[in-house]
Amino acid sequence: xxxxxxxxxxxxxxxxxxxxxxxxxxxxxxxxxxxxxxxxxxxxxxxxxxxxxxxxxxxxxxxxxxxxxxxxxxxxxxxxxxxxxxxxxxxxxxxxxxxxxxxxxxxxxxxx
Amino acid sequence: xxxxxxxxxxxxxxxxxxxxxxxxxxxxxxxxxxxxxxxxxxxxxxxxxxxxxxxxxxxxxxxxxxxxxxxxxxxxxxxxxxxxxxxxxxxxxxxxxxxxxxxxxxxxxxxxxx
Numbered sequence: 561x562x563x564x565x566x567x568x569x570x571x572x573x574x575x576x577x578x579x580x581x582x583x584x585x586x587x588x589x590x591x592x593x594x595x596x597x598x599x600x601x602x603x604x605x606x607x608x609x610x611x612x613x614x615x616x617x618x619x620x621x622x623x624x625x626x627x628x629x630x631x632x633x634x635x636x637x638x639x640x641x642x643x644x645x646x647x648x649x650x651x652x653x654x655x656x657x658x659x660x661x662x663x664x665x666x667x668x669x670x671x672x
Numbered sequence: 673x674x675x676x677x678x679x680x681x682x683x684x685x686x687x688x689x690x691x692x693x694x695x696x697x698x699x700x701x702x703x704x705x706x707x708x709x710x711x712x713x714x715x716x717x718x719x720x721x722x723x724x725x726x727x728x729x730x731x732x733x734x735x736x737x738x739x740x741x742x743x744x745x746x747x748x749x750x751x752x753x754x755x756x757x758x759x760x761x762x763x764x765x766x767x768x769x770x771x772x773x774x775x776x777x778x779x780x781x782x783x784x785x786x
Contacts, residue, residue, distance in 0.1 A: 564714075592773050603676070603762055603777030604715075649714060653773040659730070660773060662707075664714040 562587045564650050566663035573640055573670050581635040581666045583624075583650035591652040593617075593626055593633040594660065598647040607635075607648070640670045674699045678763050678778035685750075685757070685785050693748045693781045695763035702768055704746035705775065708732060709760040718761075721746055750783060758785045 567582040592611045596604040608617030613628035622637045633650060650663040676697045685691045706718040717730030721740040735754025740746055750757045760782050764775040
């Protein structure tokens, strides 16, 4: 079945440091890929997405590229802020079904 | 403001009791979902509904029940048959059948069984 594997956290960075959160997937067919973010005490919200190979999703300074050859969708940001502290979830969707498969989440903590 | 409202935010239950979590949306979305979130396990799908009066089991439906009598409402009942109900429950919705994969989430309900 479909699955998503994320790097374990927590990831602790100083403000303005570079961020990479790894995500790899296993799926039948050609999935769409997503990054969701969960700020403390809130539900998840979509951060960015990519629907086909080599697409790059971007939002709020974050970006991720859909790499079919390595089945990866790593999340990157060049300079993190304290306000980026949250849990980040990688997810995929295959076919026309409305179900998403989520990874386990990676907690990011950014300090001054 | 449009959005998804879950209530209650915190709920305590004694073993053997059923409890119902509310989820209401005013986004005019067709599809609604219930996910369970446990530490280290990410989100797992419990039930989803793409239209009124119809719903499908997700990956972990045992011990849960839902109804979809109105487009804007999708309550989840955690029954006494659920062996480990303590968790954070998230409701979500999406327009159409959810083909875009973009889910809109509520703020969640945390259930603790005493």
